Amino acid sequence: MIVVGVTGRYCAGKSTAAEILAEHGYVQIDVDRVGHEALARERDRVVDAFGDGVLATNGSIDRKALGQLVFSDSARLRRLEAIVHPAMVEMTAERVHEYRERGVGGGEAPPGVVINAAILSRMGLDRLCDVVLHVRAPFCVTWRRAKERDGASVLDVVKRLRAQRDVDPQHSPPDAETHSVDNDGDRERLREQIAARVPLP
Numbered sequence: 001m002i003v004v005g006v007t008g009r010y011c012a013g014k015s016t017a018a019e020i021l022a023e024h025g026y027v028q029i030d031v032d033r034v035g036h037e038a039l040a041r042e043r044d045r046v047v048d049a050f051g052d053g054v055l056a057t058n059g060s061i062d063r064k065a066l067g068q069l070v071f072s073d074s075a076r077l078r079r080l081e082a083i084v085h086p087a088m089v090e091m092t093a094e095r096v097h098e099y100r101e102r103g104v105g106g107g108e109a110p111p112g113v114v115i116n117a118a119i120l121s122r123m124g125l126d127r128l129c130d131v132v133l134h135v136r137a138p139f140c141v142t143w144r145r146a147k148e149r150d151g152a153s154v155l156d157v158v159k160r161l162r163a164q165r166d167v168d169p170q171h172s173p174p175d176a177e178t179h180s181v182d183n184d185g186d187r188e189r190l191r192e193q194i195a196a197r198v199p200l201p
Contacts, residue, residue: 001109004113004132004133005120007118007132014135021112024201038091039063046083047061049080050066077163088123111199130177134179
């Protein structure tokens with residue numbers, strides 16, 4: 001079983017790359033969703049660190065309010081990461097292990113696992129990977145996607161991209177194959193690039 005890390009900056013198209021692999025039987029671990037679980041698990045620590053202003057009316061963490069707070073302040077961002085990243089890494093590693101054990105136990109393991117994470121390297125999740133795909137997109141494409149999906153302004157996009165400045169291939173571990181793929185919106189072209197770098201059953 002191969003483990004593929006899919007990384008890239010905000011709205012570069014990581015999810016599209018992960019979906020292409022999923023179409024070929026790969027199981028996807030969406031680290032954003034794992035992060036939601038980690039935020040719920042670490043709710044009290046997050047509130048202690050950032051105050052009641054990050055709470056929604058139902059008492060859960062308001063991710064949008066929290067994001068606005070931390071993406072404009074690198075020190076706050078690092079503080080949040082120190083709270084939630086260890087839990088996210090632990091949860092992701094457990095899921096990869098579970099998929100591997102299916103095959104070891106005589107069951108049917110998937111052909112591969114995709115770890116979809118913008119800051120794969122910063123979190124240390126790339127150490128779980130055999131191959132890392134770094135998805136890139138032109139700024140004009142990134143902004144269009146962010147505007148359509150999140151209603152983001154140019155300033156919002158710039159802030160998020162700056163917070164992800166360490167998302168690039170050279171931060172991957174030396175024992176993982178690392179490849180860059182370009183995603184300008186042509187899904188089939190992206191599929192061809194992925195197929196040239198990762199086994200697609």
